[in-house]
Amino acid sequence: MGIETVGIVGTGQMGLGIAQLLAQQGIRTVAIKMTGGDVSGKYATVDKSLQKLVDREKLTAEQKEHILEALTITTDLHELRDCDLVIESIVEEMDRKQQLFHELEQITSETCLLASNTSTLGITELASAVQHRERLVGLHFFNPATVMKLVEIIPTLHTPNDTVERLHKWVEAIGKTPVVVKDETGFIVNRLLTPYMVDAIRAYERGLADAAAIDTAMKLGCNHPMGPLELADYIGLDIVYHMATNLYETFKEPRLAPPPLLRTLVIAEQLGRKSGLGFYDYSTRPATPRKL
Ligand SMILES: NC(=O)c1ccc[n+]([C@@H]2O[C@H](COP(=O)([O-])OP(=O)(O)OC[C@H]3O[C@@H](n4cnc5c(N)ncnc54)[C@H](O)[C@@H]3O)[C@@H](O)[C@H]2O)c1
Numbered sequence: 291m292g293i294e295t296v297g298i299v300g301t302g303q304m305g306l307g308i309a310q311l312l313a314q315q316g317i318r319t320v321a322i323k324m325t326g327g328d329v330s331g332k333y334a335t336v337d338k339s340l341q342k343l344v345d346r347e348k349l350t351a352e353q354k355e356h357i358l359e360a361l362t363i364t365t366d367l368h369e370l371r372d373c374d375l376v377i378e379s380i381v382e383e384m385d386r387k388q389q390l391f392h393e394l395e396q397i398t399s400e401t402c403l404l405a406s407n408t409s410t411l412g413i414t415e416l417a418s419a420v421q422h423r424e425r426l427v428g429l430h431f432f433n434p435a436t437v438m439k440l441v442e443i444i445p446t447l448h449t450p451n452d453t454v455e456r457l458h459k460w461v462e463a464i465g466k467t468p469v470v471v472k473d474e475t476g477f478i479v480n481r482l483l484t485p486y487m488v489d490a491i492r493a494y495e496r497g498l499a500d501a502a503a504i505d506t507a508m509k510l511g512c513n514h515p516m517g518p519l520e521l522a523d524y525i526g527l528d529i530v531y532h533m534a535t536n537l538y539e540t541f542k543e544p545r546l547a548p549p550p551l552l553r554t555l556v557i558a559e560q561l562g563r564k565s566g567l568g569f570y571d572y573s574t575r576p577a578t579p580r581k582l
Pocket residue numbers: 300301302303304305323324325379380381382383386407408409410430431432433524525526529564
């Protein structure tokens with residue numbers, strides 16, 4: 291059975307990015323803004339992103355219009371009733387996600403697959419909130435979703451093999467490269483990447499060097515496209531904090547625990563790029579490293 295209509299729940303940086311990616315692939319996409327209110331700002335964000343592609347002659351104006359036609363953004367979860375797959379991409383909180391999956395199970399048909407874009411939360415634990423646990427898998431996209439090639443597919447002990455095969459083919463069909471990974475905190479990428487970012491924050495906290503020096507060192511010394519602190523700002527410090535907390539709670543290795551400075555920044559709602567302040571101040575261009 292084909293996957294023709296896809297729902298995305300959450301229109302933050304990941305949810306909206308995945309919605310745009312799918313609409314660009316010609317898939318009917320329904321994105322749900324969970325915080326209510328006006329959706330015109332969300333359409334404007336996608337429009338602006340597509341317009342950049344038109345300006346660079348990667349899309350025609352006509353293609354842009356087709357993409358926008360394929361995309362519906364709404365605040366009504368019931369609009370997901372005809373979806374073949376719904377991908378959840380809301381705030382990284384187990385209770386909230388479980389509650390949402392419970393609601394989604396009531397709204398969607400039994401043949402609709404349910405997926406979570408969680409960075410580190412357990413898929414089996416998320417699935418324990420639904421009656422038909424075999425419907426729920428992890429589908430982990432990377433930021434920005436329109437550009438990054440990887441998608442981690444995370445089956446659980448309840449997932450039938452043909453569902454994994456179906457999703458594998460679908461991920462390839464949308465132009466991405468799938469890897470299948472067991473349901474263990476952090477999967478592959480965040481299991482390896484989060485300790486690195488957390489180490490960099492701890493090194494900064496201890497005064498090893500300033501933020502720009504740490505980032506420059508890793509870019510020029512290791513040929514990374516971004517340094518660890520600018521990457522943490524890009525991902526969102528709340529997301530990094532949740533990832534470190536979840537990894538620490540699973541593996542109990544002190545090195546994985548979120549450093550105090552990261553916690554302070556999250557409490558201060560200085561979450562990196564999306565809130566304008568993090569390890570850098572984004573009110574200037576280029577962003578200015580802060581002294582924290
Ligand atoms: N940022 C990344 O690099 C990245 C990469 C891959 C996966 N993820 C995962 O994607 C998910 C979303 O992350 P994001 O970076 O888009 O975050 P974000 O902060 O940009 O967006 C979060 C979304 O959740 C919604 N939300 C906030 N509180 C809510 C609540 N109580 N109930 C329901 N919805 C609520 C917001 O309206 C927003 O749409 C998380 O699970 C995160 O771990 C993030």
